[in-house]
Amino acid sequence: MVKLESVHGGHNNVAVGVRKGNYKEEVLADALAKRVAELTGARYIKQDSGDVNQNLAYFVREMDKKRGANLSIHFNAFNNSANGTESYSYDGDDVGEKLSINMSKKVSDVLGTFNRGNKNAPLYVIDRSIDVTTLLEVCFLDNDSDMEKFMAKREEVAHAIASCYENYKGNNTTEKPKEKSPVVNEPYKPRQEVRAFWFPKGHKKLAELKKYCNDNKIYFTESFVANQVRVNMKWFSQNSPSKMKLIEYLEKNNINYDMKLEFYENV
DSSP: OOOEEEEEESOOSSSOOOEETTEEHHHHHHHHHHHHHHHHTOEEOOOOOOOHHHHHHHHHHHHTTSOSEEEEEEEEOSSSSOOOEEEEOOTTOHHHHHHHHHHHHHHHHHHTOOEEEEEOOOOHHHHHOSSOEEEEEEEETTOHHHHHHHHHSHHHHHHHHHTTSTTOTTOOSSOOOOOOOSSOOTTEEEEEEEEEEEEETTOHHHHHHHHHHHHTTOOEEEEEETTEEEEEEEEEOTTOHHHHHHHHHHHHTTOEEEEEEEEEEOO
């Protein structure tokens, strides 16, 4: 088991989620996230007011402010008849996969819904976040039967989710396992490289980004593949204000980027 560091409910009142009748995904997911945070002591990330891209980037920035496992809560929708509970993990992340499998089963057992299990898909909050991140689709909001079950067992669902993590406060009957903290033990410390890609040689945005780095005293190197250029900006600490400012610049200018995490010896 891992310790839950942060939890949030997907979407917001601008980048709205699934809606049907009086049910609003962003409202239900947010309320459930708050309850899970209470049951675990995890950091609750409140929703922002940005559009879809801003909303996703905001959640990842907030998640990455502190190392640890993250949870993104959502509700599913398809054709008013699809049903069940499923969750997502990063492809190749064994810890995340086990957590996702366990969570989908526990929630579906409580609700009496079909367990659709763990899945892998290109989801922004999972792909862009540093640590283990799980995205839970509690049930199908456009399925009346699923929602009747959820509305009747919201508290039980919150406990089922929270019990997947070692900092679950509601389980006092058994000894908690030794914490497997995602934070790397000393003498090694994490540092990040932000990589912006791919620019054609001589592209205006490439020149502007390099100027931005020079103006803000950000060290960078360049990687070349054929006539394409990637800018590698380094090194940043986890909560570096200059890194956050850089990411805001990249997103504002619609520049693709990713982040590479390394550990260096603290001598």
